[in-house]
Amino acid sequence: MANPSTVEPTRRDMLFIATGAVAAVGAGSVAWPLISQMNPDASTLALASTEVDVSSIPEGGSLTVKWRGKPVFVRHRTKKEIDEAVATPLAQLPDPQADKARVKKPEWLVVVGVCTHLGCVPLGAPGSRGEYDGWFCPCHGSHYDTSGRIRKGPAPLNLAVPTYDFLSDTKLRIG
Amino acid sequence: MSGPSTFVPQSALGRWFESRLPLGGLVHSSFIAYPTPRNLNYFWTFGAILSFMLVAQIITGIVLAMHYTPHVDYAFVSVEQIMRDVNWGWFMRYSHANGASMFFVAVYIHMFRGLYYGSYKAPREVLWILGVVIFLIMMATAFMGYVLPWGQMSFWGATVITNLFSAIPLVGEAITTWLWGGYSVDNPTLNRFFALHYLMPFMLVGVVVLHVWALHVTGQNNPTGVDVKNVQRDTLPFTPFATVKDSFALVVFLIFFSWWIFYVPNYLGHADNYIEANPLVTPAHIVPEWYFLPFYAILRAIPSKLGGVMAMFGSIAILAFLPWLDTSKVRSANYRPVYRVFFIVFVLTCIGLGYLGAMPAEGGYVLASRLLTLYYFGFFLVILPLLGMYETPRPVPATIADSVLPQGGARLQPAE
Ligand code: HEM
Numbered sequence: 001m002a003n004p005s006t007v008e009p010t011r012r013d014m015l016f017i018a019t020g021a022v023a024a025v026g027a028g029s030v031a032w033p034l035i036s037q038m039n040p041d042a043s044t045l046a047l048a049s050t051e052v053d054v055s056s057i058p059e060g061g062s063l064t065v066k067w068r069g070k071p072v073f074v075r076h077r078t079k080k081e082i083d084e085a086v087a088t089p090l091a092q093l094p095d096p097q098a099d100k101a102r103v104k105k106p107e108w109l110v111v112v113g114v115c116t117h118l119g120c121v122p123l124g125a126p127g128s129r130g131e132y133d134g135w136f137c138p139c140h141g142s143h144y145d146t147s148g149r150i151r152k153g154p155a156p157l158n159l160a161v162p163t164y165d166f167l168s169d170t171k172l173r174i175g
Numbered sequence: 176m177s178g179p180s181t182f183v184p185q186s187a188l189g190r191w192f193e194s195r196l197p198l199g200g201l202v203h204s205s206f207i208a209y210p211t212p213r214n215l216n217y218f219w220t221f222g223a224i225l226s227f228m229l230v231a232q233i234i235t236g237i238v239l240a241m242h243y244t245p246h247v248d249y250a251f252v253s254v255e256q257i258m259r260d261v262n263w264g265w266f267m268r269y270s271h272a273n274g275a276s277m278f279f280v281a282v283y284i285h286m287f288r289g290l291y292y293g294s295y296k297a298p299r300e301v302l303w304i305l306g307v308v309i310f311l312i313m314m315a316t317a318f319m320g321y322v323l324p325w326g327q328m329s330f331w332g333a334t335v336i337t338n339l340f341s342a343i344p345l346v347g348e349a350i351t352t353w354l355w356g357g358y359s360v361d362n363p364t365l366n367r368f369f370a371l372h373y374l375m376p377f378m379l380v381g382v383v384v385l386h387v388w389a390l391h392v393t394g395q396n397n398p399t400g401v402d403v404k405n406v407q408r409d410t411l412p413f414t415p416f417a418t419v420k421d422s423f424a425l426v427v428f429l430i431f432f433s434w435w436i437f438y439v440p441n442y443l444g445h446a447d448n449y450i451e452a453n454p455l456v457t458p459a460h461i462v463p464e465w466y467f468l469p470f471y472a473i474l475r476a477i478p479s480k481l482g483g484v485m486a487m488f489g490s491i492a493i494l495a496f497l498p499w500l501d502t503s504k505v506r507s508a509n510y511r512p513v514y515r516v517f518f519i520v521f522v523l524t525c526i527g528l529g530y531l532g533a534m535p536a537e538g539g540y541v542l543a544s545r546l547l548t549l550y551y552f553g554f555f556l557v558i559l560p561l562l563g564m565y566e567t568p569r570p571v572p573a574t575i576a577d578s579v580l581p582q583g584g585a586r587l588q589p590a591e
């Protein structure tokens with residue numbers, strides 16, 4: 001008997017491979033819709049942006065608004081808080097980013113209020129702001145500074161800055 | 176151990192059916208004539224208890240699903256309606272919620288039993304791995320079930336656990352969004368969790384069938400860890416011996432279960448879960464259900480997001496490799512004096528991790544979690560492989576009969 005590896009491929013081998021390839025493409029093209037249906041649907045993607053009137057927020061205070069199902073913190077920073085954020089050397093930051101890259105106007109800090117560790121909402125009321133005067137996440141102990149940057153704890157990244165625009169001095173559009 | 180069945184139905188109709196579908200023979204050979212080692216102790220009754228709990232969860236669950244609404248605006252209210260308005264609704268819900276806990280009590284005893292008596296060793300590796308698969312599906316089912324009442328712990332537990340996947344490099348964020356069907360835990364998440372929570376117990380049924388099949392191929396292990404050598408002397412038929420013992424243990428277990436349902440139905444739950452989910456406020460102290468606490472403690476012991484997630488999943492995955500990590504040829508810890516001590520410390524470590532998982536992640540608690548996490552992994556990765564080489568086991572009885580019968584059952588006459 002001939003060694004099978006030296007036998008010339010036959011037309012039948014060709015047919016097997018071609019049929020198998022078509023079956024694989026067919027299976028894949030049915031699998032993809034089954035997987036993709038779980039991604040955000042059109043109505044979720046179309047979620048309107050949120051407009052916020054910030055005129056009522058006193059210096060040192062902050063407001064939490066809901067955007068895409070998540071909290072967004074709008075904080076009216078004091079002079080001291082801004083100075084602290086600007087003066088921090090980048091070398092001290094786990095996720096180095098300058099304060100000016102995170103704000104449009106220094107007195108207004110806008111960040112997504114979702115801890116970058118496992119998604120809790122950090123606390124930001126006076127007295128529970130953590131060791132760096134920003135936010136403290138009680139879930140597993142992450143501390144954020146007055147620029148929303150991670151300083152201590154298990155969270156790997158700074159609080160995210162959403163896309164936003166000032167429509168006027170007191171009106172903000174997030175998203 | 177089970178050969179072709181010699182079962183012959185009594186009635187003509189039975190014989191007619193049996194020759195077309197030998198269902199009776201299957202039941203007879205698996206649960207009536209099936210030979211069980213004669214020295215099994217009460218730790219061997221938890222398999223039956225677990226099977227009962229799975230059926231109980233499915234029945235109470237289907238009843239709850241008839242009254243429950245998987246929508247963020249109605250879920251919480253519908254569960255309150257089950258509690259207050261639906262006839263016997265409180266009973267169904269308390270049975271289901273506490274039933275999940277009892278299911279885990281039983282599975283942990285069942286698993287530690289396997290660990291103590293070396294039930295994972297050859298030839299039972301596949302049986303053991305199927306058990307690990309059952310454990311994983313159970314955890315996923317219970318996690319998604321806890322999300323359904325849509326209280327604060329439901330919501331924030333779901334948020335923290337789904338965010339674990341965001342630790343995966345590059346694709347993590349995309350996977351999390353995909354799991355959520357949005358940008359946070361929201362209505363699409365609740366809806367799909369309900370669909371999966373309904374599905375997974377039936378997947379469990381399938382894997383349990385494989386688990387029992389594998390068990391009936393290799394036969395049960397027993398407290399001596401010695402193989403059955405003589406079916407006449409070493410074993411007893413499943414019915415009545417195991418059937419009656421299992422039923423008695425089940426009744427005792429049901430008394431324990433009832434105590435939770437009727438006297439302290441909310442003790443194992445969390446008060447925050449009676450507050451409706453609020454995506455803008457995280458409770459001050461998030462804790463998972465008690466049966467997840469040891470793994471939660473491991474997650475928090477590691478000071479890095481990806482590292483913590485890997486350690487947590489690793490602590491479960493490592494169980495699947497146990498048959499190859501333990502190098503000792505002796506199965507039962509009764510004859511392994513040194514392993515026995517390490518085993519007891521391991522059980523205490525798991526309980527300790529459970530305690531630490533419920534404590535805030537700060538100061539001494541973190542340090543203690545790290546030490547216990549180290550022991551947890553050290554037990555599997557260092558102690559078990561080395562112990563098999565250095566430990567001197569005590570002499571093992573020659574046969575099962577020798578260990579429990581006078582003169583090793585020499586006077587027992589073969590039944591045939
Ligand atoms: C492996 C079996 C199962 C386990 C471990 C399990 C676990 C759980 C848990 C822990 C809860 C939360 C209870 C609470 O705090 O209120 C729950 C709720 C629920 N489960 Fe299951 N379950 C199982 C099977 C099923 C099945 C087969 C169904 C059928 C559809 C079901 C339907 C429900 C429903 C509708 C709820 C929401 C009502 C409620 O919160 O009480 N479950 N489940």
Ligand code: FES
Binds near residue numbers: 115116137153155
């Ligand atoms: S979620 Fe904030 S520290 Fe873990």
